[in-house]
Amino acid sequence: MVLSRSVDEMLAVRIARQLVEASPPADPSDAAERDRAAARLGACRDLIDAAQGRILWGGFNPDQGYDPRAYRLDPDSPIEYFQLTEFEPSVWARLYLSTFMFPGTYEVRQEGNVVVLALDAQFRSDLLPGDYPYPFWHSPNKWTAYVNARKVLLIFRSGRLVASMRQSPPPEALNLIRRRWDAQWSWTDEAGLPQPRVALFSYLFSEDNPHVAALDASYRALEEQFRAQNCVLCHEPDNRSRINDLLLLGYPNQALVMRRTLVTVLEANEMPPGSSLAHAKPGLRDSAVQQELVRLARIFERDADAAMAYEQLKRASRPLQDD
Ligand code: HEC
Structure with missing residues (x-):
């Protein structure tokens, strides 16, 4: 146990340094800077290899905690359940992780049977609709949580990066932020190009x-x-x-x-x-x-x-x- 714990922690620190370098703070509307960060994150070997082909991503819920297994749906639970979405790791790194900027402060700690890397983070909130993997604002609650996210967590278990979660203040502490949605998951922009552009293989x-x-x-x-x-x-x-x-x-x-x-x-x-x-x-x-x-x-x-x-x-x- 002690051995695997220190291996996870060393891996977490290596990855933290690389993420900070790959996606530094910038203007949250700067799409070119985001694209550069996406390319660097997608090329980050330690990060991609650590996930071993599959990573789960979603919102952190303090009631469910850090172990992604606690995010499997329990219909009998009295709390409002958060769930996770499954991605190919380089897809997650390029499309999702790159929407966050990292000022450089982070913490690595053991939480139960997982190691958590908690990176201070700021969301790129002012990009064009097609710069997001899909319209997060289809749910004003989700969009509000994204815009107010303060940290990105990476969860390691037994030498593997198993999940990542965005951490925001509790919903009742936030003012709801709405962004207009026309009920289209995909669309064509004024130039006739398919959107969201970041969802296409070319990205x-x-x-x-x-x-x-x-x-x-x-x-x-x-x-x-x-x-x-x-x-x-x-x-x-x-x-x-x-x-x-x-x-x-x-x-x-x-x-x-x-x-x-x-x-x-x-x-x-x-x-x-x-x-x-x-x-x-x-x-x-x-x-x-x-x-x-x-x-x-x-x-x-x-x-x-x-x-x-x-x-x-x-x-x-x-x-x-x-x-
Ligand atoms: C009524 C809702 C519903 C529809 C319609 C549906 N699915 Fe699913 N799908 C699910 C659920 C629920 C699961 C998860 C099952 C689980 O967790 O064991 C799932 C899981 C899957 C998986 C993952 C299995 C795994 O173990 O990784 C694949 C692949 C999949 N669906 C493909 C499809 C395809 C292709 C279609 C259309 C032919 C389809 N689904 C239609 C609800 C649906």
């Missing part, structure tokens, strides 16, 4: 990545089916079905984390879930549709793996950062 992958065009085509084919089969009714940010470790299927980058489970789930025909109320069995009714989804999911997995592997090689060929 995640290097310009010279040769796999991105194929990956985009395979995602779009799959996305069409997600919409046709109503998958996005549940797998979208407002999480009406209250999914544990929510997966977002309607945005290219955010969907990358499910490239493997998707194939498994579709082959076993487990989605959409069954309903005990309606005595409905899980799965798609039409086996031709199911087969087609499996086929598209396999192509997506192959193209995503190729694109991700290319970026990983690039990260690995960068010189290690000193500390």
Whole structure:
């Protein structure tokens, strides 16, 4: 225990220094500065490798504490439950973590069976709508919490970065901040460009990545089916079905984390879930549709793996950062 604890703490300190360097304070409306921070965070090997392929992200709730396992939905709980969303680590680093700036102060401490890195942080609150991974302001409570976030927490367990949470003052201490939302999760801007721009593969992958065009085509084919089969009714940010470790299927980058489970789930025909109320069995009714989804999911997995592997090689060929 003592050994693994000190390993986690050393890792946390290394990562803290790198995050502070990658995303320093700037004007909260400066999109170019954010894009630079996103590129640096996405290239941060220690951070990405520590998450080992999957990270959970969401709001910190003092009633639930630091261990992400306490954020799995408990329908019987009297408290209002916070839940976490699941991401591929480089997607989270580029799209989400980069919306925070770090002035340089942080603390590393043991909390129960996890090590917590608590970084003082300020949210980039004045970017354009398409600069955010999705319109956080669909919920004024969520937007208010983001804008007022004071810290970003990174949670380590047994040598692994398992989760990250934004920490804000309690909601009753804050004035609600609203931002206009027209009920569109995705849209096209005045120049005819698809938005949010940061959700597109072009924001995640290097310009010279040769796999991105194929990956985009395979995602779009799959996305069409997600919409046709109503998958996005549940797998979208407002999480009406209250999914544990929510997966977002309607945005290219955010969907990358499910490239493997998707194939498994579709082959076993487990989605959409069954309903005990309606005595409905899980799965798609039409086996031709199911087969087609499996086929598209396999192509997506192959193209995503190729694109991700290319970026990983690039990260690995960068010189290690000193500390
Ligand atoms: C009625 C809401 C609902 C619909 C519709 C729905 N899902 Fe899900 N999905 C869920 C829930 C709830 C979970 C989480 C299950 C759990 O936590 O064990 C889930 C989990 C998943 C997972 C992750 C499984 C894992 O273990 O990682 C995948 C992949 C998935 N869904 C894909 C789909 C696809 C594809 C469709 C459309 C064919 C779809 N879902 C439709 C509610 C839904």
